[in-house]
Amino acid sequence: MTQDEMKKNAAWAALEYIPRHTVVGVGTGSTVNHFIDALASIKTEIKGAVSSSEQSTIRLKALGIAVLDLNDIDSFSVYVDGADEINAQKHMIKGGGAALTREKIVAAVAEKFICIVDSTKQVEVLGKFPLPVEVIPMAASHVARQLSKLGGKPVLRQGVTTDNGNVILDVHQLAITDPLQLEQQINNIVGVVCNGIFAQRGADMVLVGAASGTQVIR
Numbered sequence: 001m002t003q004d005e006m007k008k009n010a011a012w013a014a015l016e017y018i019p020r021h022t023v024v025g026v027g028t029g030s031t032v033n034h035f036i037d038a039l040a041s042i043k044t045e046i047k048g049a050v051s052s053s054e055q056s057t058i059r060l061k062a063l064g065i066a067v068l069d070l071n072d073i074d075s076f077s078v079y080v081d082g083a084d085e086i087n088a089q090k091h092m093i094k095g096g097g098a099a100l101t102r103e104k105i106v107a108a109v110a111e112k113f114i115c116i117v118d119s120t121k122q123v124e125v126l127g128k129f130p131l132p133v134e135v136i137p138m139a140a141s142h143v144a145r146q147l148s149k150l151g152g153k154p155v156l157r158q159g160v161t162t163d164n165g166n167v168i169l170d171v172h173q174l175a176i177t178d179p180l181q182l183e184q185q186i187n188n189i190v191g192v193v194c195n196g197i198f199a200q201r202g203a204d205m206v207l208v209g210a211a212s213g214t215q216v217i218r
C-alpha cells in the first residue's frame, strides 16, 4: 500500500466521526484533500465547512461544499486535519503546507480535533520534521537569531508567502522533548505569528492509516 493510499484510508475513516447537520472544520494538505472528497459525499447532510486555507477553500467550493466565515460561528464540534509528525501524547508538528496559523485558529474554536495521518507520521520525539514558524517578514532575521539560541537551525522557506502575507522559517535539528514549553517559548519571540507545535491544543483522536488497516487512537 502506498503512503497516499494510507492517507486516503485515514481520511475516509474520519467520516464516521462527523456529526450530521453541523459545521465541520477542515484543515489543509494532501491527507485533508482526501477528507474533502469524502466530505463531499455527505455534503447534503452538513451545514458547511470552516476552512483553514485558501487551498482547502478552493477544493471545498469546487465540490459544492459551502464555506462559512469563522467569525460567524461561536463553536462547532469537529475539526479534521493532518500532521507532519504526531507523538503518543497526540502533540503534533504541523505547517508543512504553510497553513499552520489558520489551522491553529480553526482548531481552537472546535470542540474536538481529529488528526488523520498515515503511520509514517508517528514519532517518539517531535522534531525530525523541521518545525515551521510563521513570521512577520521584517522580523525574519531577528526571529531566526532567537531560534538559533534555542538550538535550532532556521531556514527561510524559499518562494513561500502564507495566506496571511508572512514568511515561514523551517527550524531544523530541534529535539522537542517538552512540546508545551517550546510552543510557548517560541510564541514569546517578537515577530512570531504562530509556530507549528500543536501541544496546547493537541489532537483528541487520531486515525492512523496503515497497510494493516486504520487504527483509532483515543
Ligand SMILES: O=C(CO)[C@H](O)[C@H](O)COP(=O)(O)O
Pocket: 027, 028, 029, 030, 031, 032, 081, 082, 083, 084, 093, 094, 095, 096, 097, 098, 099, 100, 103
Ligand atoms: O499542517 C499541514 C499544512 O499546513 C498539514 O496537515 C501537514 O503538512 C500534513 O500534510 P499532508 O497531509 O500533505 O502530509
